[in-house]
Amino acid sequence: MAAPSDLPGVPALGAPLRLLTRLDRRSCDLDDVVAAATRLCAAGVPGLSLQLEDDVRRPALLVEEDERLWRVDLAELADELPATGADLGPAGLDRALREHLTRRPVTDAEAARRGVAVLAWAGPAGDDLAWQVAVARGDLLVGWTPHPFTGALDVLAVRDAARARAADVVVRCSVEGPVLLLDADAPLLATAALAAPEQVVARSAELGLLLADGSVVVTPGRPVAWAPRAVAARLAGEGVEPCVVLPWRQLADLPWA
């Protein structure tokens, strides 16, 4: 009988087959995540009320803060965690769960206290711009949606306060020929400067730019470019990247998400 390596085709398969052993299939055990959630509930997080819903099939962590109730499906989390590259040991899972808690919904009180107005994608196709009240948690920016029971006047007050606070966000200005570029430490915060466009126009006049009837090129999460209309059209004319070009006076008329 012929040795396996003498068979036609088998030597050619050798190299790819050796690759199989090198595939690192990390997986996260649901029981480990539930154990981490139990430890988290026992330790507690100030301001949050944590409760473990120990259903055998769909265990979940219930996070309650003021008027918001958030349900974290632990099975889904266990599926997502290996892809994030997080450490899957007990200590790593504890850290990952605490980091996941920063994604919890923003309460009305927190939005009123430290919400900032930024521009975000909105609309059914996700290609319209809209103002959004967002709260920075670590390097994450979480959007605020008004609670159904929040009064309209309270919503307006939160939005006004967020717009006023956005004017104080530190935004770096750099000049590239006729183009003014606005960038912030957190990329999503770069659009905060557009909440007070008059300030930017005044600042650009000091830098020697004439942007009084210019257009802004906005891509949420990317630096904002501000240039005379023809230059802005040229800048965005490439059309490969999703962006919105609009005269800066229309910024205040954009809807709220």
Place this chain on the structure above:
Amino acid sequence: MDECALLPIDEVSGTGEPYGTVLERKGSVSAMSMVYEQSTRVVLVPHWLSAADRDALATSIEAALTRADLPATTADRLVDVLTELHVARARDVVWPSSAARVRLVTGWDPDTLPVRLSAMELACTLSLPELTPPVRAALTGGRSL
């Protein structure tokens, strides 16, 4: 008589097949491809220039703009080219990923940027005697082919 036949050819082609499909497929147009600019109906073609090439190009254009015998229309186009050199850098700050992808595939230097010029802007630039041979080569051959 068919009314469509009375339309000027430009208007027909502007809404017709070739340009219409290009605009609809915007998302899939690669960074290397030509761009159809809707407002002015001018195609801007990317020329991948290194930082040294761009500096030399700007220097030669600035030198040409000081000449008294330069036609005014040429001067306008050359100012547009100077603007484009700035816009190319700004574009790379705002959306770095598509040019970075091309550089990754081709192995070009990180300071290589697509400078998008219309045919008229390119012709005016190439007509300058001030243009240095390396820049002329970069605009007509090499990475621009």
